[in-house]
Structures are given as C-alpha cells and as structure tokens.
Amino acid sequence: NAGVTQTPKFQVLKTGQSMTLQCAQDMNHEYMSWYRQDPGMGLRLIHYSVGAGITDQGEVPNGYNVSRSTTEDFPLRLLSAAPSQTSVYFCASGLSSGTENSPLHFGNGTRLTVT
Amino acid sequence: AQSVAQPEDQVNVAEGNPLTVKCTYSVSGNPYLFWYVQYPNRGLQFLLKYITGDNLVKGSYGFEAEFNKSQTSFHLKKPSALVSDSALYFCAPGVHGGSQGNLIFGKGTKLSVKP
Numbered sequence: 424n425a426g427v428t429q430t431p432k433f434q435v436l437k438t439g440q441s442m443t444l445q446c447a448q449d450m451n452h453e454y455m456s457w458y459r460q461d462p463g464m465g466l467r468l469i470h471y472s473v474g475a476g477i478t479d480q481g482e483v484p485n486g487y488n489v490s491r492s493t494t495e496d497f498p499l500r501l502l503s504a505a506p507s508q509t510s511v512y513f514c515a516s517g518l519s520s521g522t523e524n525s526p527l528h529f530g531n532g533t534r535l536t537v538t
Numbered sequence: 539a540q541s542v543a544q545p546e547d548q549v550n551v552a553e554g555n556p557l558t559v560k561c562t563y564s565v566s567g568n569p570y571l572f573w574y575v576q577y578p579n580r581g582l583q584f585l586l587k588y589i590t591g592d593n594l595v596k597g598s599y600g601f602e603a604e605f606n607k608s609q610t611s612f613h614l615k616k617p618s619a620l621v622s623d624s625a626l627y628f629c630a631p632g633v634h635g636g637s638q639g640n641l642i643f644g645k646g647t648k649l650s651v652k653p
Contacts, residue, residue, distance in 0.1 A: 463645060465644055515581075526584035527574075529581030531580055532579070532580075
C-alpha cells in the first residue's frame with residue numbers, strides 16, 4: 424500500500440522561483456490537506472480540500488495555491504518563493520465524513536529550503 | 539476558538555520507567571482528541587483517539603491516554619518506556635461535527651528514552 428506519496432523529498436529554491444509540491448493518495452480519501460512544520464510551531468494548516476473541485480484556506484494560506492482536479496492528487500504551488508517558506512511540508516488525507524472516526528494519514532514530507 | 543497546549547517541549551525518561559506526555563485543550567463543544575507520533579524524517583502516524591465513552595483509551599505500541607473533562611486534559615501515558623518510543627508526540631483536538639480542517643495540532647513534545 425502506497426498511502427500518501429509526496430514528491431520531491433528535498434528541494435532548494437532561490438527567492439522568487441516557483442515550484443509545485445506533489446501529493447497523491449491511493450486510499451480514495453475525500454479529504455486532503457497541506458501542513459507546514461516549523462521548529463517550535465508544530466503543524467500549521469495551509470490549505471485543505473473536502474473533495475475534487477473544492478478547496479479552502481487554513482491557518483497560513485498566503486503565498487500558496489492549491490487545486491483539486493482529481494480525488495487522488497492535491498498539489499501545492501508556490502508562485503514566488505520566499506525565505507519565510509523554508510519549512511517541512513506534509514500532505515495528509517482522510518475520510519471527510521465522520522471526521523472524529525477518521526485519523527489522518529500523512530506523507531513523509533518535503534523539506535524545502537529557499538535561499 | 540480552539541486551542542491546545544503541550545506544556546513540555548521535551549520529556550526525558552529512563553527505559554523501563556513510566557512516561558507521561560501532557561496535553562490540555564480548549565474547544566467550543568464536545569471534543570474528540572487524537573495523539574500522533576512522528577519518528578525522524580517521517581510523517582505523523584496515528585497513535586490513539588478519544589471519541590466518547592470510556593475515559594481511558596488504549597492505542598498502539600502499549601500507549602494509553604486518559605480523557606479528563608473537568609481538567610480539559612488528555613495526557614498520554616505508557617507504563618514502561620522503550621528506547622524505541624523516542625520520537626515527537628503531537629496532541630490534536632477537534633470538535634464533534636466539525637470538519638477535518640478544524641483539527642489543530644499542539645507544538646509537539648519530544649520524548650527521549652535513555653537506556
């Protein structure tokens with residue numbers, strides 16, 4: 424079982440460059456989300472989606488775009504990278520309904536450095 | 539507004555001793571709570587959950603947690619720690635009927651178990 428797959432594992436960008444972090448899940452989960460993890464800050468929600476064609480902002484959405492054209496994929500786009508976006512990014516998926524009974528499944532993360 | 543606190547950045551215990559990782563929360567409504575564990579260079583993994591019912595919840599790897607409504611706490615415990623338990627632990631409360639996007643994570647507590 425692949426679960427939640429994130430690519431790439433590591434990325435270095437220069438300020439102003441753009442890139443897309445990929446996330447795919449094979450569990451037919453309706454819900455997908457992106458978090459960033461920074462030292463001392465825990466996990467902060469960037470964007471989430473409750474199904475194909477539906478996205479919403481989380482706690483820290485500025486500087487990031489998302490789209491959800493299929494159930495399986497939920498890419499995260501950085502249009503113009505900034506050093507403040509240096510972080511470890513995690514994609515997660517879960518069932519949309521009965522959220523209290525559905526733990527999230529996490530990918531192994533993408534470590535992004537912006538210089 | 540929801541909030542969660544993990545008051546200890548790090549917990550150090552000797553192998554074989556009991557361990558406790560503390561979590562307190564504040565939610566508007568009936569809470570449900572998760573504990574997740576993160577091993578180095580990996581995503582978070584589900585450990586256990588409290589939904590309703592018995593206040594003592596048992597989870598993976600011999601961990602358990604006690605829900606205390608009056609103290610709004612959900613402390614993670616294990617009777618006998620193993621070196622392999624060393625990891626980062628996250629408490630995550632949500633609200634019954636809320637969406638996955640309302641799940642928030644604590645800042646994490648690093649557990650270090652020494653031989």
